[in-house]
Amino acid sequence: MLCQQCQKRQATLHFTKIVNNEKTEMSLCDQCAKERGDHVPGANSYSIHELLSGLLHSDSPTSQTAAPARKSRHPACQSCGMTYEQFRKVGKLGCARCYETFEARLKPVLSRVHSGYHMHTGKSPKHAVPRRNVQQEIEQLQAEMQEHIVNEEFEKAAEVRDRIRALHSRDSLDETGDA
Amino acid sequence: MSLKKFIAEAVSPWMKQKGPASDIVLSSRIRFARNLEGYPFPVTAPEESAQTLMNYTTAEIDLSSFQAERPLHAVTMDRLSSNERRILVEKHLISPYLADKSTHGALLLSGDESISIMINEEDHLRLQCLLPGFQLKEGLETANKVDDWLEGKVTYAYDEELGYLTSCPTNVGTGMRASVMMHLPALVMTQQLNRMMPAVNQVGLAVRGIYGEGSEALGNLFQISNQVTLGKSEQDIVDELEGVVDQLLQQERKAREHLLNTSRLQLEDRMYRSYGQLRFSRIMESKESAQRLSDVRFAIDAGLLQGVSGDILNELMVLTQPAMLQQYAGAALSPGERDERRASLIRERLKLEEQGDELSGGGSE
Ligand SMILES: [Zn+2]
Ligand SMILES: [Zn+2]
Numbered sequence: 001m002l003c004q005q006c007q008k009r010q011a012t013l014h015f016t017k018i019v020n021n022e023k024t025e026m027s028l029c030d031q032c033a034k035e036r037g038d039h040v041p042g043a044n045s046y047s048i049h050e051l052l053s054g055l056l057h058s059d060s061p062t063s064q065t066a067a068p069a070r071k072s073r074h075p076a077c078q079s080c081g082m083t084y085e086q087f088r089k090v091g092k093l094g095c096a097r098c099y100e101t102f103e104a105r106l107k108p109v110l111s112r113v114h115s116g117y118h119m120h121t122g123k124s125p126k127h128a129v130p131r132r133n134v135q136q137e138i139e140q141l142q143a144e145m146q147e148h149i150v151n152e153e154f155e156k157a158a159e160v161r162d163r164i165r166a167l168h169s170r171d172s173l174d175e176t177g178d179a
Numbered sequence: 180m181s182l183k184k185f186i187a188e189a190v191s192p193w194m195k196q197k198g199p200a201s202d203i204v205l206s207s208r209i210r211f212a213r214n215l216e217g218y219p220f221p222v223t224a225p226e227e228s229a230q231t232l233m234n235y236t237t238a239e240i241d242l243s244s245f246q247a248e249r250p251l252h253a254v255t256m257d258r259l260s261s262n263e264r265r266i267l268v269e270k271h272l273i274s275p276y277l278a279d280k281s282t283h284g285a286l287l288l289s290g291d292e293s294i295s296i297m298i299n300e301e302d303h304l305r306l307q308c309l310l311p312g313f314q315l316k317e318g319l320e321t322a323n324k325v326d327d328w329l330e331g332k333v334t335y336a337y338d339e340e341l342g343y344l345t346s347c348p349t350n351v352g353t354g355m356r357a358s359v360m361m362h363l364p365a366l367v368m369t370q371q372l373n374r375m376m377p378a379v380n381q382v383g384l385a386v387r388g389i390y391g392e393g394s395e396a397l398g399n400l401f402q403i404s405n406q407v408t409l410g411k412s413e414q415d416i417v418d419e420l421e422g423v424v425d426q427l428l429q430q431e432r433k434a435r436e437h438l439l440n441t442s443r444l445q446l447e448d449r450m451y452r453s454y455g456q457l458r459f460s461r462i463m464e465s466k467e468s469a470q471r472l473s474d475v476r477f478a479i480d481a482g483l484l485q486g487v488s489g490d491i492l493n494e495l496m497v498l499t500q501p502a503m504l505q506q507y508a509g510a511a512l513s514p515g516e517r518d519e520r521r522a523s524l525i526r527e528r529l530k531l532e533e534q535g536d537e538l539s540g541g542g543s544e
Binding site for chain 1: 214219220222223235244301330332334336337338339340341342344349355406407
């Protein structure tokens with residue numbers, strides 16, 4: 001969901017206000033939540049404005065790229081600044097983006113920890129749907145392709161493979177379109 | 180404060196309810212780890228970000244909107260004394276990390292203490308449901324409800340392939356840890372548990388002692404939990420765990436029967452000795468009390484000892500932890516003083532039992 005104020009960034013905090021028995025709902029990104037800050041009830045001893053300034057800094061890539069400590073060959077996470085070496089030391093990743101940043105090196109780790117599994121099959125949040133359908137379609141096609149291979153129908157298998165490829169590229173287009 | 184009043188306040192309401200198979204499975208727990216999209220995880224989050232999250236979850240969210248009949252209450256860690264925080268740890272409501280190390284840590288807690296949500300733990304949100312007895316499915320159902328409710332308030336960090344993104348990669352996927360607390364004295368006495376452990380580990384489950392360090396499991400209390408969180412659905416994980424717990428449950432029952440058939444006198448002797456120690460000792464170390472309480476609980480379940488409530492093991496295991504003893508004493512205690520207090524608390528508790536006082540059960544409050 002996009003932030004209702006700036007319509008640009010991902011909304012993270014969802015506010016519900018009841019004024020004169022009328023319910024209004026608002027979803028804001030961290031930056032707009034910060035601007036809204038001064039009139040947030042419950043924020044008694046401090047202003048949200050000050051609180052979120054830290055978030056802004058951690059979000060802007062400039063503050064991260066400006067940070068030193070880039071001795072290692074491997075780049076730090078663009079979003080939180082954590083390096084893979086740091087991760088190995090503390091055993092915890094710094095942010096959601098770290099999973100992409102360190103994808104290649106995390107893969108074997110995840111596989112080891114999770115008995116060889118690599119794909120989530122459980123619950124998903126309702127608002128995280130967009131890529132799901134494509135994903136399911138791909139899975140279905142992969143099963144189909146497998147079947148063709150088992151039956152030695154290689155031409156059909158190749159056809160299905162091409163369709164999977166097409167879906168993959170559409171998937172990545174969607175992704176960049178979202179950002 | 181009278182002991183009765185202390186117990187009424189100190190024991191979590193959910194613990195006073197009877198659950199299925201509660202002679203062996205003392206409690207079931209479901210935990211979900213969740214993080215917010217666009218916010219760095221607590222390990223790297225700037226202080227302001229942690230404070231924003233704490234403020235949002237404790238002051239912005241309408242905490243009665245989860246379930247009107249079961250509203251949540253917010254407690255921020257900075258408003259509790261360190262002993263009060265330790266008590267929450269001893270009651271399994273928060274982690275030691277949240278109590279001592281987190282920045283702007285907070286807790287959302289239901290009145291019966293069966294639902295708790297830790298804020299700014301290793302992950303932004305850690306929700307857990309605790310139920311008495313063997314009730315993993317019910318726990319999952321409740322956890323899902325809490326999760327769905329929270330999902331309306333925040334946007335979770337989620338990836339199509341990896342599922343819920345967590346700070347520690349061992350939790351990624353479902354973010355779920357399902358576990359049960361089991362009392363397995365007969366499997367320990369007959370040394371069968373050691374032999375069963377590798378098989379349990381092999382199916383991706385972990386067995387560890389709940390109290391005590393290393394391989395030692397004080398009070399014969401064990402936690403069985405899933406290790407794998409990726410590639411299996413929540414339901415599958417719960418089903419698998421249930422299957423193994425069921426096996427352990429049956430093996431424990433068999434082992435108890437066997438012991439009763441072959442060495443009833445020795446068993447009875449051991450248990451009455453333990454009861455005598457608990458009933459009359461003046462100094463009681465935590466290790467000894469755990470073992471004796473386990474014996475007495477076994478005796479109650481086996482019908483060897485009447486007139487003592489079976490809750491005594493889980494209840495006294497919690498009540499005789501250091502922070503609880505200090506709370507009851509109203510003062511900081513040295514280890515030696517704790518052992519003395521522990522002995523007297525257990526004596527008093529068993530005396531109440533002999534007087535036939537109604538302690539457990541909802542009753543009067
Ligand atoms: Zn915005
Ligand atoms: Zn990162």
